Amino acid sequence: MNTAMFLVLILVVFLLFSLFSGHIKQETPHTEPGYADLTGFDFSNKLAYLLHTSFLYYKNAYYTPEDFKTGNVAQQGIDLTGVDVRFNPGSYGTYRMVLKLPMKESYGISAYSAMYSQRLYINGKEYPSTGIPGTTTDTTIPKSNHYTIYFTPEQEQTEIIIQFANFCHADYGGVLPLYLGSQQMITARDAVVQQRIHIFLGCTVTSFLFFLGLFLFFSKRRAFLWFSIACFTIGVRILVVDEKVIMLLIPNLPWELSIGLEYLSLIVLVLTFLFYINSMFTGALHKTTLWAFGVVCTLYALAVLVLPAVIYTGFMLWFQLIAALFGIYVAAALIYNVARKKENRHTEHLLIFTGVLIFITLSILDIQLHRSGMNFLMLGLSETGMIIFIFVNMLALVLQFSRTEAELDTARRNELQMQETNRLLDRMSRMKSDFLADISHEMRTPLTVIASYAGLTTLQIRKNAVDKNTLDNLETIKREAIRLAGLVEQLKDVAMEKDRQLVLTGADAVSLLREAAEFCSPICLKNNNRITVNANSSCIPLRVNTDSIFQTLINLIINANRHTKDDIIQLTAQIQPLYAVITVADNGDGIDPKLLPKLFERGVSGDGGTGLGLAICKEVIEEHGGEIIVDSTRDKGTAFIIKLPYKNE
Template sequence: MKNLSYILICILIVLTASCAHAADSSYHLTAKKGLLDLRSASIGEDEISFSGEWAFYWQQLLTPDSLEHFKPRYTAFPALWNNTIINGKTLPAKGYATYALTVLLPPDSKPLAINIPDVYSSYRLYVNGKVIAENGKPGRSADDSQPWWSNEMRTIAPGTDTLRIVWQIANFSHAKGGAAQTISIAEKDSVIYRKDQSTAFSFLLTGCLFMGGMFFLGLYIFGRYDKTLLLFSLFCITYSYRIVGADPYSLHTFIQGTPWWITTRLEYLSLYFSEFLFTLYVLNLYPAQASRAVSSVIAVICALFCVSVFVLPAYIFTMLIKVFLGFSLVNMLYTLYVFSSAVRKKMTGSVYSLGGAVILVLVFVYIGLAYIQQFKANEAFVIIGYILFFFLQSLILSYRFAHNLKKAKRVAEKALLAKSQFLSTMSHEIRTPLNAVIGLTHLMLKNDPRKDQEEELKIMLFSANNLLSIVNDILDYNKIEAGKIHFECIETDMHSIVKNIAGGFKTYAEEKGIQLECSTDETLDVTVLADPTRMSQVLTNLVHNAIKFTARGSVKITVAAEQRNTNTITLRFTVKDSGIGIPAEKQRIIFDQFTQADSSTSRSFGGTGLGLSICKSILEKQGVTMQLVSEEGIGTEFYFVQTFPVCKKIAQDKKPVTVSNARPLEGISILLVEDSEFNIVVATRFLQSWGAEIEVAQNGQEALDKFNEAKHQLILMDLHMPVMDGRDATIELRKQGTKVPIIALTASIYADENDKVIACGANDVVIKPFEPESLRNKLLHYLKIAS
């Protein structure tokens, strides 16, 4: 706030100095009876104005040769005809006249130049009998006249001691007539410098405003579609024309062929429409502080002024400018009130908005005073004021954009967290009943069902596993998207992985009449350090897709060693099919999430379209690229090449370990902590079939009450339960000094969540739905360690 006060004080000082300079520059030397004697003056860098009493010939367009035939009147110059009284009557704005002045210059003066302002609304200027400048075409009627506005500069020939000026001025188009500013003279270099400086300032500020407007328009289009950004960008773009299209009319110097009726309408329209946009901008910037009714009224009035530019002749709509300036001052005061209210409410960036509004009011008041009092405004002050205003408004919008971006980020993070929590919950809710379905199906298949029942049970088991695969795909993709995927680095036998995958899909392939082949390089005689779970997941997805999209022929899985040294081995994994193939134009999109080659494929073959996306993401996380070769109607080949650290040689006589004892848990007492009746039935049936004695607790507190370390040799602990969950129960058991192995049962597949379970004191985690053999082997492993 202190910085803002300092800026405003500086602006007031500059404003006072500018007004003083404007006033002083008008009264250095004064013409008397059509003569300005500068012979004793020192003409230097400061301009000397030709103001004073000029010879005046109303309703006459005289040339230098014809002046001697007419008797002049003398009148104050510069002055608008609307403010000039002749014979007790105020002159009308429409008409034509000739002004004459003789200027005596000092001898041996430096090279000089005169600065010629625009007039209302056309002129022809003679100096020493020659036409040196012309704006439009002055005539005796509207048909003969052609209006135009531009500021001109002309040099004076060296050695000139007298300037006989004849200035023809005509107006039939504007609400004002005559000259608002006078000619001035100074050193040539100084006049040229000021002219170029004025033009450069105008185009520099215009460029800054236009590019700033385009920048905020880009933020609106590619950002969050904040309407405030759109309104401010349009305001900047619209007002940028006003900088070069209004006094000092820098743009007109370069586009003199454009009709005056177009340029003057653009000048006024840019002013009216800018105020319309700024009003809506203020309303959208602080809607709680601005009155929608008041803002709507102001906007409608601005719109009416805009319409007047199109439907009314220039003489009429230019007459309304004083009304608009008064209205604009009221609007500025209202804007100050809105911004002040925002400051009191401590709204985001409101101090900058208020500071910018105060500066803009000062600039407008200054321009209005220059317009009414007919002095030339200091361009430097006006430009600095505009720059400060637009800078402060840009600052508040940038701050607002950054604030909204941070807010959107927080909302997105909350949404991502909510999504993760939702998927975690749905994982538990879906996988828990699936555990019962898959488990009971396994049990029924072990009970020697009839042949027809066995086929139906296998179909049911396949469908349940397919549903589980879909759930896993969705959860896996969410994990990858959230950056929660972790890779293990353990000893892995690639032969076993490929053979197990081929064995798992053997029945599926046979049902479709497809030959499933498996080939591993004989030179691959070592184990490697890899993540067997993720490798299996990638190959399983590829093989499943290959079988699904192959109606006849074969699917072949190949692992070949491409490069090898003492420490590493590079393997090429290939899954090739003779299926439908993928069109060339679709091959780039099939790795996108939820995408298949076309909608008919999705209807015919089903699936989430996540499998390939997951494979691609898993491999990319390890620095590996999935490759594709396919021809429509011929088949598809997916392959990738990955390098692994070598672990050790594979024993040639290694045989798979089988469990010969049908009841390996004979005499083992297990405390099963589970709240789902279906899962209790499934787990109990399996455990009892392996010979274990089971005691059931349906929540954590009940488990604490029932646990007997002398009796129970192992605890199977579900995590999500009423009264007390599995984590708290595990923590409490470990606090009591229990050394019995605790294996957690969970439906969550998130590694970080399962790591927390281990941190609570559990020995291991079994994910539901579980494979019976996997659960049995894990139980035997921890029972062996405990014994």
């Protein structure tokens, strides 16, 4: 938004400068047919704006100052008073006007040369011609240029004679209005015009480079490309139209190339302007209609490139008519689009409408002022309208870009929040899945124990051999059933999304080992294994979750039993300064060395199991602030070493 406000400030300053700087008064004096008495005209403060109607015109004849001096003129001059500026003067002719000026003063004339070749005489002196006027196409060399000449009257009357010829353009030729003033005023007028041209060119070139650069960085924003091309073509038109600045840069530029650039720049400007509008108001213009007008522009551009000027210039009126009709369609389509779509009612769209309206209004006003001889701005209104259009649309594009960037930032923040939420949900889902997998794995042990002890008890009852062992077996079944109920309760808590809490109580490591050994002894009988318990102290106090540590010991003993036969599984407990060390060791198959680095990862198993048991053991021990490591040698056995914080009584 700071950039937008900066552009607004530039626009306001530029408009004030363009409208009020270099203000030079001008006036269309009263004239008679071919004569004007300007002795009372205030040349010190204003310019005389002389229309074509001030001249007498001699059609299809070239007359020199000597011819008028000797009376060698075969026809009566045509009075142009009241004749429209668009009248047809024929293919060539002579314009003559006599001025009564204060003598001994230096004067200047600043004007656009006659269309489309000119020879100029002032008081009998011939000035450098623009092209070469002839009586046929072959003898005429067309050229157009803006010129400024200075002269000092040595007698009471000043004679101006302009010869012209037009065999190359379908439009009517003839002289155009000229500025007459003191040398100082004409010099000031030309300086103001050149200053404004330089400012306008600087603005268009800067806009072209700026938005072309934006397009190179943001290639999906086609509006930047179309607008940059439009700025470039406006700059070309400033060079080739009106003051013909391009002739200062390239004095020998052929007229055919100059007029071709003038027409091509107009075609490209109209076409890129429409593509720009279509990019800013997506879907407003029907594609078929847009491409149809694009084909018309392309065909006319090809005509300019390959046909003689006298032919393709005749099509300009039709092109302007088609462009005007299409412009009406564009205006109606935009109004309908803005009324129907809320997304096209932003500030930038209103600015674009405003820029187009200002440009059209100033262009029409500029034409009217020139026709009436009341143009008080040198190179003013139409060119100023172009620059206003550029700046307003620059502001619109920047506003749209800023708004889009803000929306993208919001979308990025929302996307990041969504990604974080998804990561959290994925983590929670994985945690729940892992927990359910752990529970299902943990349920296997009590179910196995219950089944085993239930089978032993059944055999004892059938043989009427009920004794103390039978009661112990039933007590084991009861305890495992209670533990199984606890696991089911944990499942219920997970389903209700309650937090899982680890409840710690006091326990004795030696007692836990003995209970685990007693618990697993019937299971180990299947592989004819025995369990021994050794400790360097009669009591090793711990503060743990008894069920979790007990289940961990059972998992490790059962794993050892699967890989050992006809041997001993050794359980040991030792006190160290900070830890109680519990070891579960066997002399079985050992573990493949390739599995050791990832042995405690979920899903890793060397015997086709689920790969959850050791992962669960590691998680349980780490939850208690301890660690578990493995020491294994292939075919010699394995030892799992558990370190748990020692509770010093």
